[in-house]
Amino acid sequence: MTPDHMDLVYRVLDDQLVDVDGRRCGRVDDLEFDGGPGEQPRLSAILSGSGMWHRRMPRVLRTAGARIFGTGVLGEDVIRVPWEQVGDITSTLRLKAKATELGLAQGDEEAARFVRKFPKS
Amino acid sequence: MKKFFQIALGVIAAIGGFVDIGELVFNTQAGADFRYTLLWAVPVGVIGIVVFAEMTGRIATVSGRPIFDVVRMRMGLNVALVTLVASLLINLITLAAEVGGAAIVLQLLFDVNVSTLILLAVVALVLIVYFVPFGGIERIFGYLGCGLLVYVAAAIHLKPDWHQLASGLLPSWHSSALYAYFVVGVIGAALIPYEVYFYSSGAIEDRWKIGDLNLNRANAILGFTLGGILSIALMVVAGEVFFAPQVHPGYLGTTALGAERAYGEAGLLLALLGMLFAVGGAAVECAFSGAYTLAQFAGWEWGKYRRPRDAPRFTLAWLIFFALAFVVVETGVDPVLLTEYAVILSVVALPLTYLPALLVARDKTFMGDHANGILANAVGWLYFVIILVVSVAAIPLLLVTDGGAV
Numbered sequence: 001m002t003p004d005h006m007d008l009v010y011r012v013l014d015d016q017l018v019d020v021d022g023r024r025c026g027r028v029d030d031l032e033f034d035g036g037p038g039e040q041p042r043l044s045a046i047l048s049g050s051g052m053w054h055r056r057m058p059r060v061l062r063t064a065g066a067r068i069f070g071t072g073v074l075g076e077d078v079i080r081v082p083w084e085q086v087g088d089i090t091s092t093l094r095l096k097a098k099a100t101e102l103g104l105a106q107g108d109e110e111a112a113r114f115v116r117k118f119p120k121s
Numbered sequence: 122m123k124k125f126f127q128i129a130l131g132v133i134a135a136i137g138g139f140v141d142i143g144e145l146v147f148n149t150q151a152g153a154d155f156r157y158t159l160l161w162a163v164p165v166g167v168i169g170i171v172v173f174a175e176m177t178g179r180i181a182t183v184s185g186r187p188i189f190d191v192v193r194m195r196m197g198l199n200v201a202l203v204t205l206v207a208s209l210l211i212n213l214i215t216l217a218a219e220v221g222g223a224a225i226v227l228q229l230l231f232d233v234n235v236s237t238l239i240l241l242a243v244v245a246l247v248l249i250v251y252f253v254p255f256g257g258i259e260r261i262f263g264y265l266g267c268g269l270l271v272y273v274a275a276a277i278h279l280k281p282d283w284h285q286l287a288s289g290l291l292p293s294w295h296s297s298a299l300y301a302y303f304v305v306g307v308i309g310a311a312l313i314p315y316e317v318y319f320y321s322s323g324a325i326e327d328r329w330k331i332g333d334l335n336l337n338r339a340n341a342i343l344g345f346t347l348g349g350i351l352s353i354a355l356m357v358v359a360g361e362v363f364f365a366p367q368v369h370p371g372y373l374g375t376t377a378l379g380a381e382r383a384y385g386e387a388g389l390l391l392a393l394l395g396m397l398f399a400v401g402g403a404a405v406e407c408a409f410s411g412a413y414t415l416a417q418f419a420g421w422e423w424g425k426y427r428r429p430r431d432a433p434r435f436t437l438a439w440l441i442f443f444a445l446a447f448v449v450v451e452t453g454v455d456p457v458l459l460t461e462y463a464v465i466l467s468v469v470a471l472p473l474t475y476l477p478a479l480l481v482a483r484d485k486t487f488m489g490d491h492a493n494g495i496l497a498n499a500v501g502w503l504y505f506v507i508i509l510v511v512s513v514a515a516i517p518l519l520l521v522t523d524g525g526a527v
Contacts, residue, residue: 014193014201016186016420023431027193027420050419056198091184091487108422111433118436120252121429 051077139348141403152359157289166311167349221456262402268395
């Protein structure tokens with residue numbers, strides 16, 4: 001691998017997403033590429049959310065996977081983050097915006113509404 | 122000097138935190154049934170946990186990746202998902218066993234209805250975990266768990282046959298399925314994965330930096346090795362007290378009687394308090410480990426160093442773990458039986474977390490100058506083979522021996 005090339009599966013897929021404030025906000029569950037047959041493929045976005053999991057499962061488990069983890073509805077169980085929003089790639093993928101601005105970590109927002117009622121939360 | 126004390130305190134906490142219900146059950150039963158002939162399995166397990174914990178602590182310190190992050194990143198979604206489901210199940214069974222164990226010890230101390238004590242144990246653990254900072258939790262349970270050191274004193278006090286004891290530390294073999302089952306159990310109890318999930322995530326909770334790699338090495342090598350001496354002491358005391366009268370300690374309270382034989386009521390009390398904090402600490406580690414694995418797999422915010430509202434799904438996850446464990450124990454299932462299943466099942470799942478840790482620890486892309494050297498790689502792969510053999514043998518031995526009953 002030359003210095004200007006990167007193994008996306010090894011270094012990006014499944015990695016931790018961290019927003020501009022250092023908050024963990026999901027994982028890279030899939031990658032989206034632009035380009036048709038005969039064209040140079042270009043990485044256009046990362047997809048984060050359990051709705052992508054069934055597509056990466058063995059064929060026989062995909063239906064069950066979709067029922068359990070979601071079917072991959074954009075904005076609901078999958079969030080699309082344009083590649084331009086990715087800043088640093090180190091041991092995590094550091095994003096250039098806040099998680100909430102990108103629609104990430106919605107589950108944390110919902111759970112936080114409940115947890116805020118706890119003492120000293 | 123400050124660094125020295127930091128290391129010393131970490132090591133003391135690791136000693137007290139090493140023994141859990143797995144060691145209390147398997148090592149005592151192994152000593153009762155086979156006297157000293159299974160002693161060699163303790164160092165095999167202890168060296169394994171030292172290698173595994175040191176690697177995961179080093180990965181977390183150098184690359185900022187806790188163990189389940191490594192599993193997901195290195196093994197991909199599908200293997201990580203299988204590992205997650207197995208780990209969550211094993212963590213829950215182990216947590217239920219530890220909570221049940223704490224309730225049994227409390228019953229021996231206070232003679233109150235066990236059902237009430239289970240509730241009391243869970244509520245006390247939840248309150249401690251919620252209100253006490255991470256470092257405080259490690260120290261409370263680690264230091265007070267050192268009450269179990271009474272077993273080291275008792276092992277010497279009971280004047281064992283030192284020649285036979287030394288022979289027991291040399292690997293030997295009996296052509297009996299029960300013996301093989303206990304070999305797997307003793308090694309598995311030392312290598313139980315939740316300890317590594319907790320240790321690795323703890324390195325990030327404690328914000329270890331490159332300069333803390335010596336602390337990691339000292340905690341892993343000294344802490345777990347000295348904790349291993351406690352495991353040996355448990356087996357020696359059981360060998361001295363239970364082997365000759367052919368007592369099979371199927372009840373957790375029986376384990377405490379070994380210390381009573383040596384030091385009377387004071388020994389019994391120390392042993393019970395040590396057991397209470399050892400299993401209590403292990404329960405906290407299990408609940409956290411369950412929440413860590415889930416949060417790290419899915420990429421949620423996690424950590425006790427965050428306020429509950431800043432890591433809300435992580436907070437709810439460990440609370441739900443305690444609630445589920447409470448329900449499991451309240452069904453009246455025997456904690457000793459739960460422990461045996463937890464240890465054997467965790468042995469089966471062990472390669473799934475050990476292999477990715479080894480692959481990343483040797484990878485210079487992630488670890489730079491701190492990647493495994495030749496010796497660390499050789500020991501790492503040797504232990505991978507040992508872990509594979511033990512994991513393949515675990516379930517057949519569980520079935521053949523009916524969980525060590527035959």
